[in-house]
Amino acid sequence: MDQLAPTARYSPYRFFSAERWAEFRADTPLTLTEAEVQRLSSLYDPIDLDEVRHIYLSMSRLLSAHVESSQMLFRQRQAFFGAEEVIKTPYIIGMAGSVAVGKSTTARVLKELLARWPSSPKVDLVTTDGFLLPNEVLRRENLMERKGFPDSYDVGALLRFLSAIKSGERDVRAPLYSHLTYDVMPGEFITIDRPDILIFEGLNVLQPRDLPKDGNFVPFVSDFFDFSIYIDAEEELIHSWYIKRFMKLRQTAFRNPESFFHRYSQLSEDAAHAIAEGLWANINLKNLRENILPTRPRADLILRKGEDHRVVEVALRKL
Numbered sequence: 001m002d003q004l005a006p007t008a009r010y011s012p013y014r015f016f017s018a019e020r021w022a023e024f025r026a027d028t029p030l031t032l033t034e035a036e037v038q039r040l041s042s043l044y045d046p047i048d049l050d051e052v053r054h055i056y057l058s059m060s061r062l063l064s065a066h067v068e069s070s071q072m073l074f075r076q077r078q079a080f081f082g083a084e085e086v087i088k089t090p091y092i093i094g095m096a097g098s099v100a101v102g103k104s105t106t107a108r109v110l111k112e113l114l115a116r117w118p119s120s121p122k123v124d125l126v127t128t129d130g131f132l133l134p135n136e137v138l139r140r141e142n143l144m145e146r147k148g149f150p151d152s153y154d155v156g157a158l159l160r161f162l163s164a165i166k167s168g169e170r171d172v173r174a175p176l177y178s179h180l181t182y183d184v185m186p187g188e189f190i191t192i193d194r195p196d197i198l199i200f201e202g203l204n205v206l207q208p209r210d211l212p213k214d215g216n217f218v219p220f221v222s223d224f225f226d227f228s229i230y231i232d233a234e235e236e237l238i239h240s241w242y243i244k245r246f247m248k249l250r251q252t253a254f255r256n257p258e259s260f261f262h263r264y265s266q267l268s269e270d271a272a273h274a275i276a277e278g279l280w281a282n283i284n285l286k287n288l289r290e291n292i293l294p295t296r297p298r299a300d301l302i303l304r305k306g307e308d309h310r311v312v313e314v315a316l317r318k319l
């Protein structure tokens with residue numbers, strides 16, 4: 001597929017090799033140990049301390065500057081409004097990218113790094129899978145083959161959640177999803193209580209939608225973001241990561257009789273491989289091409305991963 005760097009003369013981005021990007025770390029201290037990084041990395045998306053040092057510390061330093069400037073703006077607005085109350089709301093970082101590109105690991109590592117800034121901000125992480133419609137509804141609406149597509153989410157609930165967070169509400173609940181049952185978990189929630197920073201991660205978080213003709217306010221999910229990150233890689237690489245992960249899961253998580261995919265652990269290697277290829281081609285690749293990749297140019301920062309899951313190029317939107 002395409003390279004990140006554009007052929008067109010104007011691009012809203014500046015592009016950096018991983019080596020160049022690493023230099024922007026400056027004096028940002030490394031606050032994670034190898035053991036902590038291993039705990040945060042998922043079995044299927046390896047990351048090591050070197051990658052944290054080279055890619056994540058510069059990212060942490062950049063985000064620190066952005067968060068600080070938004071806090072300064074908040075104080076100035078407070079001074080501007082005088083006696084009027086101004087509510088301090090969480091700084092929201094949106095994170096998008098394909099299935100199997102490694103969003104969860106990036107989000108978890110980033111969360112830990114941000115929480116270890118000297119100011120010790122409260123950082124929370126929410127994934128959008130909890131906002132998927134329950135399988136019962138997806139089946140009824142013939143959407144099981146579209147799990148992860150924009151129409152498989154309860155977009156209203158998602159927007160209500162972000163709107164409550166941005167209004168500074170306390171104890172806002174987000175529903176949870178289980179990869180074991182392949183379904184949302186009825187009655188299970190994570191409660192978000194006015195964090196300083198919220199990382200909001202999911203396939204479609206940069207998705208726009210049709211604008212209502214009547215001029216009423218219908219927000220995009222990304223309207224609530226202060227900063228957005230897209231995790232990118234060549235289509236063929238993500239494909240291979242998805243298949244490898246599926247084949248590993250077959251020997252681990254799918255062995256659990258309660259796993260939705262348990263039957264695939266009983267199949268021959270070839271038959272399971274064919275199932276994984278089908279899921280990739282019919283659901284995840286389609287979703288990547290139709291809905292996810294088109295949102296890439298909306299991100300403030302793009303991390304492009306290479307062969308061994310390492311970031312090889314970074315694109316940062318010019319201000």
Ligand SMILES: Nc1ncnc2c1ncn2[C@@H]1O[C@H](COP(=O)(O)OP(=O)(O)O)[C@@H](O)[C@H]1O
Nearest residue numbers: 042044098099100101102103104105179249253
């Ligand atoms: N069928 C599954 N069983 C167990 N865990 C899974 C399954 N599918 C995905 N996961 C885990 O769920 C998380 C999210 O996966 P995914 O949506 O593909 O995004 P990403 O790979 O970008 O983090 C990952 O940590 C992944 O390892």
Ligand SMILES: CC(C)(COP(=O)(O)O)[C@@H](O)C(=O)NCCC(=O)O
Nearest residue numbers: 099127128129147148202203279283
């Ligand atoms: C649950 C997901 C839709 C990801 O959801 P997200 O947190 O990005 O909203 C995805 O991991 C998934 O399970 N996709 C369905 C196709 C498949 O089984 O690969």
